[in-house]
Amino acid sequence: MERKVSRIYLASEPDVVHFLQVAWEKTLGSGFVITLTDGQSAWIGTVREAEISQEADDMAMEKEKYVEELRKALVSGAGPADTYKFNFSKDSCHFSFDKNLKDVSFELGSFNLEKVANPAEVIRKLICDCLDTIAENQAKNEHLQRENERLLRDWNDVQGRFEKCVSAKEAVETDLYKRFVLVLNEKKAKIRSLHKLLNEVQEPEKNMEHERETTTHSEVTSDRDAVYDESTDEESGTPPNPSVLAPATLRRDDSIISSPDVTDIVPSRKRRQRMQKNCGTEPKMASQEH
Known part of the structure; x- marks a missing residue:
């Protein structure tokens, strides 16, 4: 109760x-x-x-x-x-x-x-109940105090372990950071060496491409100059060499002789000159001129 x-x-x-x-x-x-x-x-x-x-x-x-x-x-x-x-x-x-x-x-x-x-008996029992309650509360208090001390020791132990873990963690982080710095420096050096080697390989290719472009440009320029010179010679109106035109004339006359049925309807240079001078006269036939 x-x-x-x-x-x-x-x-x-x-x-x-x-x-x-x-x-x-x-x-x-x-x-x-x-x-x-x-x-x-x-x-x-x-x-x-x-x-x-x-x-x-x-x-x-x-x-x-x-x-x-x-x-x-x-x-x-x-x-x-x-x-x-x-x-x-x-x-x-x-x-x-x-x-x-x-x-x-x-x-x-x-x-x-x-x-x-008999109130004395009731009062005595009441006092005993109070003393029992006090003793029970005191026992609970002592038990709670012992439990509190145990929890305090456990807490101190856990705190000590936690501090050790923190120290170990910091040491591991420092070691990992040092290793990371070494690896990073090695990677940087390797990247710089690869970049230098790539530049050394790309430099001759750039020179070759530049020389190729220069050669192509010079060839295009020379071809363009040659074409320009030829067009200038044709427009200058210099009379052709008779020695050069003679074989062509002979070959044309031979073709005409070999083909008696074909009439020459193309007027010669002298006829064109005459026609330009005498615009009212009609051209004569090729056979009569011949």
């Missing part, structure tokens, strides 16, 4: 300290036992689950929310001291507690208690 002891002050006796103990088996909503004492007298009562459900229905609240309000008021003591106000009548043994919301106060719960005939 779980127990919780808290210190409260009654509205009728604000200067007297009262101790309130709440004990429950499974959950607070399944029912609990409440014990109240002022150090001289004691009162005890049992609150069943049906009564808790009835109180929640009367307040139009869900049961879970009402049980949470009971926990805050009777067990945990959450909130300011003036949030909950406790009332108890020793004559009627009626216990009630209210909740204050700003200027509004409403009754959160009320129970009927019975006065204990």
